[in-house]
Amino acid sequence: MEAGQYGQWLGTTEEHDSKSVIDALSELASDRCKLVVVDHYGLSSTWEASLNSTVGIPILALDDLDRRHESAFVLDVTFGKTAANYEGQLTEGTRALVGPSYALLRPDFALLRSPALQGRDARLSHGTVNHVLVSMGGADETNATLWVTDALATLLENRSFKIHVLLGAAYPHRASLDTLQATLGNRLEIHSDVAEMAALLADMDLAIGAAGSSSWERCCLGLPTINLVLAENQVTVARLLASGGAAIDGGRFPTSEAPDMWAKRIIAPVLASSTLIALSGTARDLVDGRGAGRVIAEAFSGLVRTSLLVLRGVTMDDAALLFEWQCDGRTRRYALNPAPPTWSEHLKWLQRKLNDPYCSFYIAEVAGIASGTVRLDRSASPPPPTATEHEWREVSILTAPEFYGCGVGLRMIRALMALHPEEDLVARVLADNQSSQRLFAKAGFSHYAPELLFWPQQTNRGIS
Structure with a gap:
């Protein structure tokens, strides 16, 4: 698979884009650039071959499409994949860095991992859930955030946990969430533009989140998670994490199911301590926070x-x-x-x-x-x-x-x-x-x- 259906996302041709990159690299001193990193579905092996023949700087390609590459390295952090997924698709000498052990997380996740896991294990051993995080990504156009928060609110009468909602800068439904907060009072806390994400996740006992790249952050800190699929490119991650026992599959959103019924069917059973302990143990074994270091060491x-x-x-x-x-x-x-x-x-x-x-x-x-x-x-x-x-x-x-x-x-x-x-x-x-x-x-x-x-x-x- 070349750029194909994704070519229109680039906004120009691969040839024009590669020439622009080559021109920019030519303006740098010969020893200033050690690696070119490319992360775009609309750029294919054609783009890579153009750079290889001109600048000779190693290329690290981030991808998850199992397609052909002419780069020095291919990075695909999809859970369940191995280098065999790229068999026959890579030129001789290309290193395939495949699986969530290569997930690129910010350094604070590796730094906080050990104390976070110790604290989590101590809390889980008591069988209580005090803090539940809702994290649906940056924009959340369909307002899954409000729907999930409504679902959690139906369980508050008989439980003592606090709901924490994480919002991105592009979240367009803040007014509806503020209305709900006025009702729930101090049982709901809203976090916007969080700088210290690892510290926040370390304090949570359960997360309900979109099954995107933030899944690896939650796995690293052993945070038990119910995943929701909000986009097609999250389907595989959600399915594999659920089948591997590293997360609970909460289904797709939007859905016609009422929030209270979903809460009884999905959330309530997860609150049992044995379930949380099992999820945390499996998730933490997938990602240790040192993926960036491994990629650096390889590259x-x-x-x-x-x-x-x-x-x-x-x-x-x-x-x-x-x-x-x-x-x-x-x-x-x-x-x-x-x-x-x-x-x-x-x-x-x-x-x-x-x-x-x-x-x-x-x-x-x-x-x-x-x-x-x-x-x-x-x-x-x-x-x-x-x-x-x-x-x-x-x-x-x-x-x-x-x-x-x-x-x-x-x-x-x-x-x-x-x-x-x-x-x-x-x-x-x-x-x-x-x-x-x-x-x-x-x-x-x-x-x-x-x-x-x-x-x-x-x-x-x-x-x-």
């Missing part, structure tokens, strides 16, 4: 190898980011303490490290993207036989999961050596963590015990 794997890696000092503002990394199962697998910390434990630990004069703690950034952390602490491990009289410090590293395999770990260690050439260093690595054993050996460390390696400062001097 910029070459950039990671060639760009400057910078170490900056950690602050308390990095607490949520570090917590997300620390709680990842792949991080805990080879941690000296495999049990993930709680949020409160993590905050106390981080504050203690920042107050420790013997701790040097850094975030690594590649092209401005946080990609891991490296730390020096006073070592409690036995010193190597060749130890000098002065104190040794111990290296700890953590690569952000989305940057695994990109060479960030080795570059973090080398950057640390450049910052601390006077130090004698030791690293403790579990014997079965073969990848980290090889990493430190490649960085120049030598074994003096099965799980201990060292790098004397005489070796470090002069590194730049």
Whole structure:
């Protein structure tokens, strides 16, 4: 399928559009643009081929039509799809990034995910629903927002939850909603132009929403959801999420069903705690909020190898980011303490490290993207036989999961050596963590015990 039926959405020809992009790129310095991202049903492999033959910059195409591409990468976050959906449609060497694990969410979703899930699990264990969100997208021309809010209002007499309505700037029916709010009083709260969406979703116990791209935001934070289909391009997402147990199918809107009958048929059964717990558990496994990082790692794997890696000092503002990394199962697998910390434990630990004069703690950034952390602490491990009289410090590293395999770990260690050439260093690595054993050996460390390696400062001097 080429541009076909979607070509009229472009407002011009593919040839004219590609020429405009090529002209714009030609005005940039040769190293200013590393990737071209295209997201338009009306632009096809013809457009991609035109850019490939002229500018030679890798193209990342966002799509969900299973059609032909001549780009370096194709991104399709549709639940239930795999790379097999694009078999025979891609040129040799094209990477298909398929499935909701690649969903592009704002960074605050990954940052808030762990504390949000902990809070949600605690609330769900009590079996109460206190806050219900209605979110029907930006414009909502058919006013599904009011219909769903009316449906929820019929359940308020025997339940204590509060209704939260999320409105986009283009919502055209505000007057009707204000009338209902005058009736419901403080049982209804309206949120407009919300900047901190993740924080709002984290506080909700149930959502009723359009089955669009915001589905992935709700999944990331484990928010149990009843989906409504408001447009044809939402049908597949709603069906697959419902069949997979990650959401409830609330049907299509508009509908002839009365709001009170829909509330009894769809909403009331979901309010049972066992249902909410099951929905939350399944939804959170689909999206972890790190999809953007995975796409970055795929698209910029070459950039990671060639760009400057910078170490900056950690602050308390990095607490949520570090917590997300620390709680990842792949991080805990080879941690000296495999049990993930709680949020409160993590905050106390981080504050203690920042107050420790013997701790040097850094975030690594590649092209401005946080990609891991490296730390020096006073070592409690036995010193190597060749130890000098002065104190040794111990290296700890953590690569952000989305940057695994990109060479960030080795570059973090080398950057640390450049910052601390006077130090004698030791690293403790579990014997079965073969990848980290090889990493430190490649960085120049030598074994003096099965799980201990060292790098004397005489070796470090002069590194730049």
